[in-house]
Amino acid sequence: MQTEKKTVNQFEPKVIAFVCNWCTYTGADLAGTSRIKYQPNVKLIKLPCTGRIDPVFIIKAFEKGADGVLVSGCHPGDCHYNAGNYHARRRWIMFRKMLETMGIDSNRLHFSWVSASEGKKFTEVVNDLINKVRAAGPFKSYEKINKEYVIND
Amino acid sequence: MEEKRITKENLIKLGSNWVNDGMNVYVNNGKKYTLMKLHEEDLKGFEEAPPLMSYKEIVFPKTEPILYYKKSQKEVEIIEPKIGGVKNIVIGAKPCDAKSISIMSKVFNWDYKDSFFNVRAEESVIIGMACKYNDEHCFCTSVGISPVSTDGSDLFLIPLANDNFGVRIISDKGKELISKYESYFTNGDSEESENVLSSIPIPEKKFNAENVKSWLDKNFESEFWNTTAEMCLGCSQCAFVCPVCHCFDIVDEDYSFTEGRRMKNWDACQNGLFTKHASGHNPRDKQPKRYRQRVSHKFKYYKDKFDEYLCTGCGRCSRGCPAGIDIGEIVERIDKLTN
């Protein structure tokens, strides 16, 4: 946890993490049971495998106001389903390039491999992303097209 | 009929004045009914094909909220959206487009009076323009419209020599619109306009719509349909560009767990999902059935119910069809079957 005092208006990034059930989620659990602290801005969403993480989830997260997204799963070779993460990696290579060209900055979207034993690494990855997003500020691009999704009576 | 005259330059200036007055002004620039900014647009369209999209969006937007809701544990609060408040003006509407609002207004007013449509229709002023364009896809004369008809226009432009326009005042709405800006106009010469109008060739009728209807009355189940639109991809562009297609779909969109809105979006009968039931059953499960619906709705059902063809003969659907399906040609074939 960060120690400095927060001012009232300080920007708190919203970060969504899509993680695989077998490695990263268990890694996050380990971080918890080992009492390693990390910034609380991240919301974890558990999925069976990185291969199950449809890019539409990531778009939806940004659409609904996420400032950053983390996608994390088992190291290559360690997939519970043998090859889910290899397939996912191919997809990410293409997807990252597309988002980058279409104006979603790649420092708002992180990918990582975190195994069940890497509780420490999980906190590092999360802190790193949150710090980067904090430095980059709120994700404003969607703000303009999201304006109509507010009820003004 | 009262007639005035205006130069093109003044007409564009007049449009800019309306923009300044806070109105939405759409100008036919030959390719598109484009939303006018100040002094930017050129008025074309006398000799050009109808723009790719019709301007039905001004009365029937591609997507619009019909209500907002807020939920609490005990109740649901419904908030009505604000409709209208901005006048829409179309300069240079093709006669085939000008008719569209009056055709659509029948379906939006026969039982439930659709205020979304009515408020906007009331606030729209259509400045039609005579049309000299005619290609193999045009068939306005076959459905009772002509390149010089003023039906549906509030003002009507007749292109004269040297970038001048004869302006005929058709309705009170049109008269009111220009009353503030009389100085832009000079006195018109109806003889000169009449000469221009009579020089516009009126295309021959391609089919007899009544014969088509009587064939459709009897041939719901016909082999004809299976061999008609077999190449249709179901892409629905025909319905989306059509000036009078008015089908819509209603969906709820949530902003959060407690707030959201209900949207009305364009939909099209060529889309397989259009008739799919929640059970999974689809009464129009194949493209020929969907195409039959399209033709029948335009030339039979609407005529039965509202005594009007749901088609203005603009030919957009045929010009844009990626599979080269031409509704005019198909209806012509039906007409030939009756002889």
Added chain:
Amino acid sequence: MTELKNLVKSLLEEGKVTKVIGYRMYGENNTKPYIAVTPNDAEEMVLNTDCRNNLSVYLTKKEIINGGKTGIVAKGCDIRNIIALIQENRIKEEDILIISAECKGVGAEKGSAVYANKCVNCSVKTPHLYHELVEMKGSELSQPKDKYTEAKEKVLAMNSGERFEYFSNMFSECIKCYACRQACPMCYCEQCIADMSIPRWIESSATDRGNLSWNMIRAFHLSGRCTGCNECERACPAEIPLSFINKLMYDTAKEEFNYESGMNKETPTLIGSYNTKDNDNFIQ
């Protein structure tokens, strides 16, 4: 070389195919898709520089492909889609018979004097998978302006905020008719993700947000699969330059994986396969 008409006629007469998907004239400088079922139907078959359509989209429609071997008239670019469909196990090679020709390129639109954009730098003018060869008719046209490179440079010069704005403006014209999807030979899902209502991943309203999401997902679902036939762009009534983002993904596949879709029916598809040595440098 056999004349197309005679070839189709004899194929149908001998019962080698039950139908042939091809082109027939539609006005003076235009053609439209057509299915010949009887030998007499073959009389209308043409293949010339006005044959813009990519007919392989009809191979994804069950009601057309069912009921016996299907013949199809295909240019080199269309063959790429047929190969891609074979790669993805959508169709079987033995169910179709490809009639092709040394391609002369096609006009951009009806009566156009320039080639369509897809013909620029075409590498498959000589067909790479066919069963019968005929001659393509038509005269030479001129090269179109390269809009893609221009647009790409423009986009790459922007910062991310500007890019986002650029694309959301581009797609704000979208009217959600899904003509791009229907015209695409590679968009054959029984249920499109855009049509799913529970959960609704992509808002079906044609709002700026719904439009952007739809176009992102469409482009992504075609990445590594799109062959660049530009049928989506041709079908789009809102005139959105859809080919730009498609081409960009195509180039990415080429740069990253040296993969071009629809070139070889034996290679596994890009997204359906993997390599343990794939680029890993962006993953922490």
